[in-house]
Amino acid sequence: MTKLIIHGRATSSNVQAVMWTAEELGLDCERLDVGGAFGGTDTADYLSMNPMGLVPTLQDGDTTLFESCAIVRYLGARYGDERFWPRDPAARALLDQWAEWGKGTFARAVVYDVFWTLVRIRKVDRDLDALAAGIANASKLAKMLDQRLGKGPYLAGENLTFADIILGHVLYRYYSLDFERVDTPNLDAYYDTLTNRPAYAEHVMVDYSSLKVE
Ligand SMILES: N[C@@H](CCC(=O)N[C@@H](CS)C(=O)NCC(=O)O)C(=O)O
Incomplete structure (x- = not known):
């Protein structure tokens, strides 16, 4: 290779x-x-x-x-092996729908509406109404994800798959931003599981203070 x-x-x-x-x-x-x-x-x-x-x-x-x-x-x-990338189209699609939701819906809400405002826009220029609406939307979606995850520990149950990566990488942003999060015990446990993976800690939990605009 x-x-x-x-x-x-x-x-x-x-x-x-x-x-x-x-x-x-x-x-x-x-x-x-x-x-x-x-x-x-x-x-x-x-x-x-x-x-x-x-x-x-x-x-x-x-x-x-x-x-x-x-x-x-x-x-x-x-x-990837069968656990990471299920070869059965239906098994894979059932995970992929949450990957797609993670990228297109949840990450969009977290990154564009919350992260972007709190990190990439100067305090004086922030649209606080839009930020509040973004947080409300991200909170509603976090609750939806919490319900889907159940006891996990991963989307597919016991094993990490490609879908956890597409969905889970944005959670570092979600959990490290300074705003009040809703109560999501399953999602908290999922994030905790991800942070305990050395590859997540090394490659995803990367300090982004250099991106911050004051
Ligand atoms: N849909 C693309 C989006 C890529 C994207 O927006 N990348 C950002 C960084 S997260 C970028 O290149 N920003 C400009 C830069 O870093 O110079 C993907 O998922 O790869």
Whole structure:
């Protein structure tokens, strides 16, 4: 197997999902600091790999991919075992619907409506009504997830799957931001389980204070 190259700064939550996956699957990989203050995403070379000029981008031999969730699914399908990437289409789809919900609905609420306001926008410029609405929405979704998780410990029960990565990487943002969270005992236990995985602690729980705008 060739060494994977992952282009993207460590503070990007989308890069974190890919790094977490690579580590869980025991893949040999090198991450290159690209994007944000590092730049490097607007060169012709980079844009030929990722026309959006965003991170992450994966190179695996002759295969070059952008879009973090597509990369996680590719790595799962190519290198994951039956537990991480169930081969049965229905079993996989039942997990994937929560992965998709995690990325498209929950992460959108947490990252765009809450994280972005509290971290990426100057205090004086914040729209507090929009922030309150964002927190209310994220809280409603967190309750929904709490119910789905039940006793877990993972989405599929006993084993970590690709879906936990797509859903779970945003939880570091959700739990580390300074706002009042609703009561979600199952989700709290799930997050606790994830934080006890060395790959999550190393690649997802990355200090993002360098992104903070005062
Ligand atoms: N849907 C894309 C979104 C990629 C994206 O928005 N990446 C952000 C970082 S999380 C980015 O590249 N921001 C500009 C930069 O870091 O230079 C994915 O999941 O890969």
